[in-house]
Amino acid sequence: MMNPTTDTPFASYIQARIDQITERCTQCGKCFEACSMLPYTDLEGAEPSAVTRSVVDIINDRGHAPEGAAWVQACQKSGSCIDACPEDVNPREMILYARVKLQQSAFGREELSQRGRNFFRRLSGIIRATAAIQTPPELYRRLTAVRYRKKAAAQNLFYFGCHILKTPHILLSCMDVFDRMGLDCEVVGGLGHCCGINHFRMSDLEAGAAMGTRSLEEFRSYGSEQVITFCPTCQMQYTEYRPLYSGPGDDELPFVHVTKYLARNLDTLKSLCTAPVNKRIALHLHGGTDGVEENVKAILACVPGLEVVEIDQHKDHGYQCPTLLLPGATEAMREKLLSSARAAEVDSVVTVYHSCHFELCPEEGNHPFELENFMTILGQSMGFDYPDWTKTFKLYGDLDRVLAETGDQLRRHGIDPEKARGPLKVALNG
Numbered sequence: 001m002m003n004p005t006t007d008t009p010f011a012s013y014i015q016a017r018i019d020q021i022t023e024r025c026t027q028c029g030k031c032f033e034a035c036s037m038l039p040y041t042d043l044e045g046a047e048p049s050a051v052t053r054s055v056v057d058i059i060n061d062r063g064h065a066p067e068g069a070a071w072v073q074a075c076q077k078s079g080s081c082i083d084a085c086p087e088d089v090n091p092r093e094m095i096l097y098a099r100v101k102l103q104q105s106a107f108g109r110e111e112l113s114q115r116g117r118n119f120f121r122r123l124s125g126i127i128r129a130t131a132a133i134q135t136p137p138e139l140y141r142r143l144t145a146v147r148y149r150k151k152a153a154a155q156n157l158f159y160f161g162c163h164i165l166k167t168p169h170i171l172l173s174c175m176d177v178f179d180r181m182g183l184d185c186e187v188v189g190g191l192g193h194c195c196g197i198n199h200f201r202m203s204d205l206e207a208g209a210a211m212g213t214r215s216l217e218e219f220r221s222y223g224s225e226q227v228i229t230f231c232p233t234c235q236m237q238y239t240e241y242r243p244l245y246s247g248p249g250d251d252e253l254p255f256v257h258v259t260k261y262l263a264r265n266l267d268t269l270k271s272l273c274t275a276p277v278n279k280r281i282a283l284h285l286h287g288g289t290d291g292v293e294e295n296v297k298a299i300l301a302c303v304p305g306l307e308v309v310e311i312d313q314h315k316d317h318g319y320q321c322p323t324l325l326l327p328g329a330t331e332a333m334r335e336k337l338l339s340s341a342r343a344a345e346v347d348s349v350v351t352v353y354h355s356c357h358f359e360l361c362p363e364e365g366n367h368p369f370e371l372e373n374f375m376t377i378l379g380q381s382m383g384f385d386y387p388d389w390t391k392t393f394k395l396y397g398d399l400d401r402v403l404a405e406t407g408d409q410l411r412r413h414g415i416d417p418e419k420a421r422g423p424l425k426v427a428l429n430g
């Protein structure tokens, strides 16, 4: 008789990961001790080994103490726990499986699948409308086309994900930088190339993995040597959860974050960054993605005139702004960042990720400094500057004005401005 929990190929991948974690984890509790979210929970002072034992019980469908479930709910994927593990377990991955198990037992698989579909549909509407008010339809179609025909071989594939379409000035700047660097590159992204995260977030790993695998097959068809990513979530999905996408051991196509790619090509960047950018800036940083801080600092050191100052900030709070949702942690991260930047008298706070820029850019209205992305800084030094309509529209704080100014363009996208009002309200006004 089929065992529905392990007898599909996908379920067997998950089970293999859980078995490996269970075998390796000594329940020492070091990952729990390293967790940066504990101050925002009732778990401070809990016995670390008891909490991690509870998490291992959850992933193995055993009865468990409540502390494990509380820790699972608090996890914001910052990854601070990963280096703390002496047994080569990825606690962030362990917690993902525990969350899925808890959600499955609370709501059932069918309900979670429905939630995943609803979430994806709602998000698609938000991304589509936010991109449409900033991007001409021809350009949008070119960026997001799914090409089923034979692909032109390209040495590199730039996979930009989908949320960056809400900040097209960052995407276009990045493409312009690649162009000037002479990168042999095809560009792919948009909602038709989802990495699967939206279903993962709703604990429907199988649907997410199916979606991510379809995109992966499309990426492979370009015959590229590597995929360059921008989004930290896409990077995490196609590295940390890769065994769920393509079967164990199938990792022949490397995914490289844009900061790593640029940091490997500093001489080329230096030769292109010729215009001084006479600014004193602070970087807004998150952990959780390998080497990003060192790499982005090396990249910005190529820009003449730029002074990067160190500020006190909570780098270990989440791996990007929009998914840092634990009450207290979000506010603390922002407060520390913005007050430190103010005290350091910087001209600009510079984000690495488009997702953080989207969240933080309206803070420019409350502080005596700009909010920019590092790609904008590179562009300024290379002699181009794409307007940041995201920030402009957010700073209006007036959706009627946005719709009045962008109505014609929305119609050219085939979108009724009145129907876009709801998604744009969520996107621009939070």
Ligand code: SF4
Residues within 6 Å of the ligand: 034, 035, 036, 037, 074, 075, 076, 077, 078, 079, 080, 081, 082, 091, 092, 095
């Ligand atoms: S990923 Fe971050 S938030 Fe989650 S358990 Fe690890 S340290 Fe804590």
Ligand code: SF4
Residues within 6 Å of the ligand: 024, 025, 026, 027, 028, 029, 030, 031, 032, 052, 084, 085, 086, 087, 088, 089, 090, 091, 094
């Ligand atoms: S995941 Fe690693 S650090 Fe955490 S309890 Fe298990 S062995 Fe210890």
